Amino acid sequence: MGKGPNFMGIKNMKHDKGNIVFIYISDRGYKLIEKLRPFYPNANVRRLEPKLVDSLWKQNNFLIFVMATGIVVRIIARLLHDKEKDPAVLVIDEKGNFVIPLCGGHLAGANHLANEISTLLGAQVVISTSSDLWEVEALDLWAKKLGFRIINKSKLPSIQEKLLNNGKLLAFVDKKVHINLPKGIEEVEDPEKADILISNRKFVSLESKVQFVPQNLFVGIGFHDLVNPEYVKVTLQKWLDSLGVLPEAIKAIATLRRKVQHPVIVSLKEALKVEILGYSEEELRKVKSVSSSDKVKKAIGIDSLSEQAALLASGGVLIAPKRVFDHVTFALAEVAFRPKGKLYVVGIGPGDLELITPQAVKALRESDVVIGYSTYVKLIEPIIKDKKLLVYGMTHEVERAKRALEEAASGKIVSIVSAGDPGVYGMAGIVFELLEDHTIDVEIIPGISSINAAASLVGAPLIGDFSVISLSDRLVPWELIEDRLRKAAAADFVLVLLNPRSKNRDRIKEIKEILLQYKKPNTPVAIVKKAYREGCKFWITSLVELENYPIEMDTTIIVGNSQTFIKKSKMVTSRGYKY
Known part of the structure; x- marks a missing residue:
């Protein structure tokens, strides 16, 4: 089995589409299921028994068999009836090398779930549906995603086959319908010449056409x-x-x-x-x-x-x-029909996949497109490697946010990633500043901030009131930063200092001198570099020694207050409990 990423910190990854049942016949199969259970805690796990599948068939949306494909084919053959009603059926071999969406690839969501599981296991997904193999839009999924209802659905397979064979379809689109047509589908003004009709109108005869009906009345x-x-x-x-x-x-x-x-x-x-x-x-x-x-x-x-x-x-x-x-x-x-886009602003935490939230993983897996700063995208690469990725360099926050909104406005599900929590010096603010299209549903997915991550490594320094100040002067003038720093220090806050140094900015000595005007030289200070990422290091020292340590942009500095002390090599701030 391919070595998959370590996700043992993800504990509650639910699947939106309904009930999931894992079915196994051997202890080896059960052990494989145990690796997946943290991601699907609500899934049912059953050992294969006579008539078991009969009882599960209509009650569940996803049946995942961990056994040989031949066994599964013999079991389900007589139960298959209607692809719009039958559950999705997946097969995983006991070594976890392959994930096969056997039935219900499109409408039942088997292909989507198979891709998800293969990513989690580090396995290979085996998809045989023609539209996926030849990278042609599956019209049933496309319609479902846009919320279209389908008229003359029995003709859909022949229309899909025509798109596969010819690489081209003609579509009549109502003027009130504003959508991007899939690759290979061209718009025509005459409904008689069209293969598909996208309209709320009633046509005299559809013959061999399929009509996709937008709900806009x-x-x-x-x-x-x-x-x-x-x-x-x-x-x-x-x-x-x-x-x-x-x-x-x-x-x-x-x-x-x-x-x-x-x-x-x-x-x-x-x-x-x-x-x-x-x-x-x-x-x-x-x-x-x-x-x-x-x-x-x-x-x-x-x-x-x-x-x-x-x-x-x-x-x-x-x-x-x-x-x-x-x-x-x-x-x-x-009303004019426009696809309702979805934009997740996802906090990915400090960078360790064990500290990413289940909600964040779920949003990323649902997304068609993932957008982010290259360093952050690389941190979560194991769970988004099958997604369309739009990667940007540092300081391109506005461009990232604009592109994310553009992609969502076209009806796609988009995730824009932000290190730590997106609402703490993250991407949430600029997204809402630029948001004008009310058809886009924006959801903020919280994450563990670097502030919390750094504090956890050095003890309990943030137990009382504290102030967080970014020392970057790219967007805020230094005079204002200095004024805030002085006032927070004078008020005896514990200070969390972010972005303390860059290639063109080194004010560590100046910061130390400012703080020494309000705090004692032996005030405890924690210096945390790359919290919970590769190369993570941290030191606990005193304020007077601040500039003697390797401080960079990815360093978080925590400066104690009058109630902060060192105990057993940990930095602790007293809240004032009596004991």
């Missing part, structure tokens, strides 16, 4: 409490047909908040599989409608419930004003 509805739910459902369908749009394109149904649990709304939610949005009368009054109803306005103070609800829910434009039927009124709004 919002229905506003007002109704009498005694109206029949089935009547409302049928009437809505007929009205949408008359407008030439598909019910599959509905993103949400909007109405009064107090009516969201009404049988009419519950029935529509179940039938259409859509979101339900409820608003108060006060919220709806703030929205200007196209038409008005004196009856509705007299009853609830709203000009046109259906129009105002549709507009408020969508933030878009009304494409069908209210239509009144018996005891129910509909209106339809449309």
